[in-house]
Amino acid sequence: MARYISETKTLMDQGQAQHLKKGRPFMIRNPSDEKHPLVILPLKYLSEVKSAPQGKLSFPTFLDKSNLLTVVGGPTMNFEVTRMVRLRVNRALKDLVEPLQDECLYAWNKVVPACADWTPITLFPILNQLFARIAARVMVGPELCRDDEWLNLALSYTEASIKAIRGVRAKYPPSLRFLAQYLDSNAREVLRIRRRAAQMLGPYLEARRSGRDRSNSDDALQWLLDTYESRKKALSADQLAQDEFILNVASITSSAAVALSIIYDLIDHPDSLQEIKEEINRVFGEYQTWTRASLNSLLLLDSFMKESLRLHTLQQLTVQRAALVPWTFKDGFQLPAGTNISFASQQLNLDEDVYPDAQTFDAKRFLRKRENIDPNKFHFASVSDDSIIFGAGFHACPGRFLAQDVLKLMLIQLLMRYDFKLSGASQSRPPDIAYNFSVMPNIGTQLLMKEKLTQR
Numbered sequence: 001m002a003r004y005i006s007e008t009k010t011l012m013d014q015g016q017a018q019h020l021k022k023g024r025p026f027m028i029r030n031p032s033d034e035k036h037p038l039v040i041l042p043l044k045y046l047s048e049v050k051s052a053p054q055g056k057l058s059f060p061t062f063l064d065k066s067n068l069l070t071v072v073g074g075p076t077m078n079f080e081v082t083r084m085v086r087l088r089v090n091r092a093l094k095d096l097v098e099p100l101q102d103e104c105l106y107a108w109n110k111v112v113p114a115c116a117d118w119t120p121i122t123l124f125p126i127l128n129q130l131f132a133r134i135a136a137r138v139m140v141g142p143e144l145c146r147d148d149e150w151l152n153l154a155l156s157y158t159e160a161s162i163k164a165i166r167g168v169r170a171k172y173p174p175s176l177r178f179l180a181q182y183l184d185s186n187a188r189e190v191l192r193i194r195r196r197a198a199q200m201l202g203p204y205l206e207a208r209r210s211g212r213d214r215s216n217s218d219d220a221l222q223w224l225l226d227t228y229e230s231r232k233k234a235l236s237a238d239q240l241a242q243d244e245f246i247l248n249v250a251s252i253t254s255s256a257a258v259a260l261s262i263i264y265d266l267i268d269h270p271d272s273l274q275e276i277k278e279e280i281n282r283v284f285g286e287y288q289t290w291t292r293a294s295l296n297s298l299l300l301l302d303s304f305m306k307e308s309l310r311l312h313t314l315q316q317l318t319v320q321r322a323a324l325v326p327w328t329f330k331d332g333f334q335l336p337a338g339t340n341i342s343f344a345s346q347q348l349n350l351d352e353d354v355y356p357d358a359q360t361f362d363a364k365r366f367l368r369k370r371e372n373i374d375p376n377k378f379h380f381a382s383v384s385d386d387s388i389i390f391g392a393g394f395h396a397c398p399g400r401f402l403a404q405d406v407l408k409l410m411l412i413q414l415l416m417r418y419d420f421k422l423s424g425a426s427q428s429r430p431p432d433i434a435y436n437f438s439v440m441p442n443i444g445t446q447l448l449m450k451e452k453l454t455q456r
């Protein structure tokens, strides 16, 4: 089993060459769920999976079962959460860039240490905090987003649930896992955090419900309440806490890891770094402020970010679904009920037929595609059959536009205010760390950072 944890990339590459490229599926053991191997599908099945009814090929069930979320008292992905992000967050984003920018500056001063001279910094925990604080402006509004207790709960929840999931999987046989929430200390911690979060959110929920507090209603607390009410469903403080936490789990670590990966690539490509700084200066000079339109004009930065994510994807597998019923594809290929399926996102990103010279970092790859093929496609958050990093179809990540804007705001601060380089002998990005089907940039590497004399 060990090689299925540490060598998944090699095994997936073999599967890609021997099966997927020939249009055939293959099966691979899933180290985090030994009883349910994964069936990896070739791309010819993508459009059928994208349009499959939720009651047949389910993403929430896949997430719940493979992460034991219900068992450890964790939140599950639900229809209201995804609908809220898709319809309300994304619609509001054009007006949210300014508050997000304010929050970025506030959070920056809170969590980034002073660096008058070259200062060693482990950036990942700082990026985690920054993203959590900035996104909290959208998730819980202007008051709670600066409440240290709330922010600690938001961050410690993800950590506690990961520990609980790993511990319960290792210690409890499936038939006894229902006992975990009573006996397992990590699972009990998950529930403690959830209870405290519900206590904190209760008064906000009541004020919004009674219409007493409509002043600050451009946030997910309000939009979740509206979504539940429009579907005539009750929203308890505990459910609200769970919904907020599933959004944190889905967004914070992944976005911080993507930010770190982009920063490593900027260090590796000083010419692009210089050009991107010039682009930021030029666009800021034109607009004098950061808005949706000005952020969208950072075409080179956007292309660089997408190329970084292509080469350093976080998940080897995306578009993961559980077959709730037997499912037959149009060509007759059958999946028994209970089968977990997925697509090989990392192998697609590195496929020479799709991305010529695929192993080479080409900062302008996607910029050229926007200029020569379609200006509205190939941006960081776009999904297509050639790019399934954010998933595909109905469940494609609805938070990717928020991630895109917040990442750009964070990178602008870093690039315009600091000089930065790797500390130690090596001057190029450290190798990624692969574990199971996830791939993370090295989160332990130290950078040296120094604040410039002129600041934006």
Ligand code: HEM
Binding pocket: 059, 060, 077, 081, 082, 085, 089, 247, 250, 251, 252, 254, 255, 258, 314, 315, 318, 319, 320, 389, 390, 391, 392, 393, 394, 395, 396, 397, 398, 399, 400, 402, 403
């Ligand atoms: C760069 C950072 C991010 C990455 C790489 C990422 C990636 C993904 C992926 C791969 C999926 C599964 C899609 C599928 O299987 O078809 C997903 C789903 C989801 N993501 Fe993200 N995501 C990111 C940021 C965010 C943010 C900031 C939010 C919060 C607003 C968010 C909220 C969600 C939600 C709610 C779903 C579930 C969608 C559904 O069930 O319909 N994500 N994400």
